[in-house]
Amino acid sequence: MDYSSLINTSLELKIGPVRASDEASAAPKLRTLAANDFMELEKKVPVKQEEKNALVEELNRVSAENKKLTAMLTTVCENYNALRSQVMEYMRAKNPEMPSPDTNSSPSRKRKCESGNNGAAAANGSSESSSTDEEESLIKRPREEKITAKISRVCVRTEPSDTGLIVKDGYQWRKYGQKVTRDNPCPRAYFKCSFAPSCPVKKKVQRTAEDQSVLVATYEGEHNHPVLLPQADQDASGLSPSRSATSFGSVPHSNPLTSPGPSVAALDMTKSKPATVSKTTLQRPKPDTELQRLLVEQMASSLTKDPTFTTALAAAISGRILHQNPTKEWSK
DNA sequence: CGCATTTGACCCGCGC
DNA sequence: GCGCGGGTCAAATGCG
Numbered sequence: 001m002d003y004s005s006l007i008n009t010s011l012e013l014k015i016g017p018v019r020a021s022d023e024a025s026a027a028p029k030l031r032t033l034a035a036n037d038f039m040e041l042e043k044k045v046p047v048k049q050e051e052k053n054a055l056v057e058e059l060n061r062v063s064a065e066n067k068k069l070t071a072m073l074t075t076v077c078e079n080y081n082a083l084r085s086q087v088m089e090y091m092r093a094k095n096p097e098m099p100s101p102d103t104n105s106s107p108s109r110k111r112k113c114e115s116g117n118n119g120a121a122a123a124n125g126s127s128e129s130s131s132t133d134e135e136e137s138l139i140k141r142p143r144e145e146k147i148t149a150k151i152s153r154v155c156v157r158t159e160p161s162d163t164g165l166i167v168k169d170g171y172q173w174r175k176y177g178q179k180v181t182r183d184n185p186c187p188r189a190y191f192k193c194s195f196a197p198s199c200p201v202k203k204k205v206q207r208t209a210e211d212q213s214v215l216v217a218t219y220e221g222e223h224n225h226p227v228l229l230p231q232a233d234q235d236a237s238g239l240s241p242s243r244s245a246t247s248f249g250s251v252p253h254s255n256p257l258t259s260p261g262p263s264v265a266a267l268d269m270t271k272s273k274p275a276t277v278s279k280t281t282l283q284r285p286k287p288d289t290e291l292q293r294l295l296v297e298q299m300a301s302s303l304t305k306d307p308t309f310t311t312a313l314a315a316a317i318s319g320r321i322l323h324q325n326p327t328k329e330w331s332k
Numbered sequence: 333c334g335c336a337t338t339t340g341a342c343c344c345g346c347g348c
Numbered sequence: 349g350c351g352c353g354g355g356t357c358a359a360a361t362g363c364g
Contacts (some may be wrong), residue, residue: 149364174336175338176358177339177357179355179356188355194336206335309351
């Protein structure tokens with residue numbers, strides 16, 4: 001599969017939302033935007049023609065670099081996809097009865113899978129009392145594959161006053177644990193899908209350390225049942241405690257990371273499969289352009305939210321201007 | 333009363 | 349071997 005053809009991996013940054021119809025002209029708009037900014041700047045600071053030329057040159061250089069990075073990213077995606085399909089083929093060739101990663105996936109339990117004799121995992125492995133090392137490695141590796149292949153992340157911006165850790169995504173979840181992790185003072189909540197007892201999907205929800213109004217939901221596994229509720233009904237469903245109403249669509253104040261647009265910005269770090277992205281975005285089928293927009297918005301959002309990036313960007317721009325005009329001071 | 337949530341204890345992998 | 353940290357369990361608690 002050539003995902004790179006489906007996902008635009010361009011790193012052309014856009015600050016603020018850009019509609020899907022604008023995508024084709026996004027890069028020219030960026031340049032126009034930058035040009036407009038410099039025009040504004042020029043009103044305040046006298047800029048020589050050669051400085052403008054230098055800036056334009058710099059812009060072109062950065063654009064070329066962007067193209068190069070895009071090409072590299074595309075190559076990486078292609079290599080990853082090729083490797084992934086090879087691994088999958090190898091697994092199937094080695095163990096034809098291996099369940100498909102899309103079905104019958106067991107959660108990433110380590111404790112009970114190895115020691116326990118009860119439960120679905122034990123039932124699957126009950127006939128393997130004389131398993132060899134090779135077989136064990138085969139058992140372990142598909143599990144790793146499953147885990148890495150089915151983890152997806154969804155970022156949701158919520159009300160700053162909202163302290164709940166509920167991310168409504170159309171499924172019914174049962175909270176089974178909460179933990180404060182080392183790298184983040186905000187507690188992480190652990191959920192299991194409670195709609196179907198056999199559903200192996202788990203969800204971790206945690207606020208980001210940088211922006212505590214942003215919830216990051218990490219999904220593990222895939223649902224083996226359809227989505228529970230239509231989007232519009234979720235708020236009234238009463239499935240989740242009312243104190244944590246972080247609805248996707250029906251609460252007007254629940255801002256997405258990048259508004260306007262869908263309330264959930266999917267950031268699938270482990271899969272480049274577009275289908276998964278659409279799945280993490282609430283089973284709503286999205287055209288490729290929308291996926292691209294989501295990805296690009298996510299990238300831009302991540303970069304613009306990163307204080308180090310914005311600082312470095314500001315320093316680079318101001319440094320460039322000062323470097324071009326070292327003797328001239330900013331006009332009063 | 334039944335179900336979901338809370339929360340401290342426990343388990344296990346990993347790094348030193 | 350030991351400590352740390354993430355993940356899970358299960359008794360206690362709350363709520364409708």
